[in-house]
Every structure is written in structure tokens, then in C-alpha cells.
Amino acid sequence: MSEPMTHSEGAGPTRRDFLYITTGATAAVGTVAFAWPFIDQMRPDASTLAVSSIEVNVESLEPGMSLTVKWRGKPVFIRNRTPEEIEQANSVPLEELKDPLARNANIDGTSPATDLARSAGEGKENWLVQIGVCTHLGCIPLGQSGDFGGWFCPCHGSHYDTAGRIRKGPAPENLPVPTFAFTSDTVIKIG
Incomplete structure (x- = not known):
């Protein structure tokens, strides 16, 4: 008799995996969107150039x-x-x-x-x-x-x-x- 297969041994991506990836991507995009004004303000303005x-x-x-x-x-x-x-x-x-x-x-x-x-x-x-x-x-x-x-x-x-x-x-x-x-x-x- 064979043993029952567990989730980690052969099943494909699950809904939970999809949610982890989506949450991470959303957090990364949000961090960049939040930080961009601070990064952008470090560029010299036209009068300096x-x-x-x-x-x-x-x-x-x-x-x-x-x-x-x-x-x-x-x-x-x-x-x-x-x-x-x-x-x-x-x-x-x-x-x-x-x-x-x-x-x-x-x-x-x-x-x-x-x-x-x-x-x-x-x-x-x-x-x-x-x-x-x-x-x-x-x-x-x-x-x-x-x-x-x-x-x-x-x-x-x-x-x-x-x-x-x-x-x-x-x-x-x-x-x-x-x-x-x-x-x-x-x-x-x-x-």
C-alpha cells in the first residue's frame, strides 16, 4: 500500500501561495510609490543645473x-x-x-x-x-x-x-x- 501524498510533495501552487506572492508584490510597489517623492527631491533643480x-x-x-x-x-x-x-x-x-x-x-x-x-x-x-x-x-x-x-x-x-x-x-x-x-x-x- 502506498502512503497518502502530502501537500508539499506534489501538489502545484495553491491559493495561499498566490496570496503570498500578490501581497509581497503589492507591498513592494507601495514602498516604491511611497519612497519615490523622497528620492526625486534629491535631484538638483533647474537653477542648480x-x-x-x-x-x-x-x-x-x-x-x-x-x-x-x-x-x-x-x-x-x-x-x-x-x-x-x-x-x-x-x-x-x-x-x-x-x-x-x-x-x-x-x-x-x-x-x-x-x-x-x-x-x-x-x-x-x-x-x-x-x-x-x-x-x-x-x-x-x-x-x-x-x-x-x-x-x-x-x-x-x-x-x-x-x-x-x-x-x-x-x-x-x-x-x-x-x-x-x-x-x-x-x-x-x-x-
Whole structure:
């Protein structure tokens, strides 16, 4: 004689299985519908996206002049350096630098902090674009100041050279270079 078959041994899906699956699916859809407004509100609004990049006309900047613009709520220093400032930055041995990395968002993150790696690149070495926030505590350095003729943060005494590299003081890193590109000979797009 054979033993009677139990429910778990051979029967197909039951009404109870269907109810479990339906309840789970309904709960999942309800959770997503409930959470979506919270997730959606984390996206940046149109005004934020509009200022994610700016274009700056630098036609009027003669060698030795600087311009400060605001990008993403931060000051950005744009400097048309003189040949003397470029020569001074090039003459610094890399082993003397406090921060050996270029900190340039336009090139490889491990690039050394040479003057060329900190500038707008080959053929535009005179142009320097960097976020004007001291890497120590977020103060705004003064331009064409300090022991190295670049930037000086009077709050805590950080000195940057003419390539925006930290040379003296408590700041741990060079001034960061944001993503930028020349869209023409006289217009820089930041961001």
C-alpha cells in the first residue's frame, strides 16, 4: 500500500501561495510609490543645473591681471600670468613641494605638480584657473601676495606660489584646478 501524498510533495501552487506572492508584490510597489517623492527631491533643480558650468570672457585680461568669478558658490581665480611668473614656477624643484600632486581635474589624478600640469596646458601656459579656497580651512586667499608671489591666506598663514601650489603654512594641498576648457581664444568654460 502506498502512503497518502502530502501537500508539499506534489501538489502545484495553491491559493495561499498566490496570496503570498500578490501581497509581497503589492507591498513592494507601495514602498516604491511611497519612497519615490523622497528620492526625486534629491535631484538638483533647474537653477542648480544652470550654474553647473559658466563661460568667462578673458579677452580684457592682460598678462599680470587676475579675475575672480563665482562658480558653484565658490570663487575661481583666473590669472593671465606673466613670463616671469611662469619662469618662477618652472624653476621650483618638485621635491621642494609640500603637495606633489597637480590636483587638476582635467588630467590624470596622479600627475606631478609641474607648472604645466597646473596651467591650461601646452600653448596656454600663461593661463591659470583654480578654485580660490584655501585647502586648510576654506578661507579665501589674497592674490599676488605671500612669500612666493602667488596667493596668501592671512587667516592661518598658507603661502601658494604663482602656480597655486602650497609652499608654506598649514594648508595640506595645492589649490584645486576645476574642469575647464577654452571654447575660443578668449572664452573659458568652467564646469
